Amino acid sequence: MIRRLLLAMSAVLAGCAGNLPAPHSATRTAETITVSVGPCFGFCLVYTVSMAANGEVVFDDARHTAALGERRRKIDAAVYRAIAAELARFRPRAEEQREVACRVKVCDQASYDVTWTGAAGARHVIHAAGGCRDGEGAALEAVLRTLPKRLGIAEWAQQRTYPGTSRG
Template identity: 50%
Template sequence: MTRYLTMAALSAAMMLGGCATTGRAGRPATSTPGETVRVAVGPCFGFCPVYSVSVAPDGAVHFVGERHTAVLGARTTRVPAPVPSALVRDLARYRPATGDDVPVACTAAVSDTSAYSVTWTDAAGRKTVARVQDACPGGPGQGLVRLLRALPSRLGIADWTKQVTRPGVSRG
């Protein structure tokens, strides 16, 4: 019985680990030089901030606040050159194979929280997408959520993404 449980645990760990590093066809996940990374934060059941932010390789940051953010609409800023390459490096383990659109594994789904979508767009316009639900309690998705929650501070836009409830604006 113990041997069976050990084998089951090892199999599950290998499957979850594989979800973070390869696409559907098992191709290795690789970034291409010059990729732009876009993170979209979707609505939740409450008054969660809804926004998107993209980071270009040259450090250009484009923010669009859609709902429940301190800043509504588009804003741009710049970050030092090492920031985009460090971001791409930190996100690399969650990047699917080029062209794939896949969820990053979590141990359980929490459906009333914001959903994150991370899109890598290469110079040819090919998109690669990883999706994860906020509040992921375990598995590779938990690490990705940690990175994404820290992104506004890392990009110097934390004040723009702060949660704001405005009169007459509904939840979600």
């Protein structure tokens, strides 16, 4: 009798195990990280670049970039993991939006929005002012400035001004 009871309980528990959510680290690997570089009052670059754990990179210009329109390329997944690890310290813990601290900054610089989007659609967003010279904002900008080269989009993200294109 006890043997049958244990067998039945094992079957019930095994059925429940399939419904458990994936561990937190597994959901993070499915994240897409999107960096939006925002305007200034001059001819700052304005573009969005998204990177996925599978190495897919999508670049989309808005203004003042050498490449016009959407461009795609692949990077090694290890590059994504390295960038994700460097940005992890800035990622909000909960599904929220927050401003990155910056007390000392150069004015009229581009701004940055970094969005982590999980497989289920949960979004974690930070906003940072460009030109930050101290603390968390300076550390974040140091990472973000390396992205064009590391993602292979440096040629696309070069500053270009086209006739008739407004500033800002």
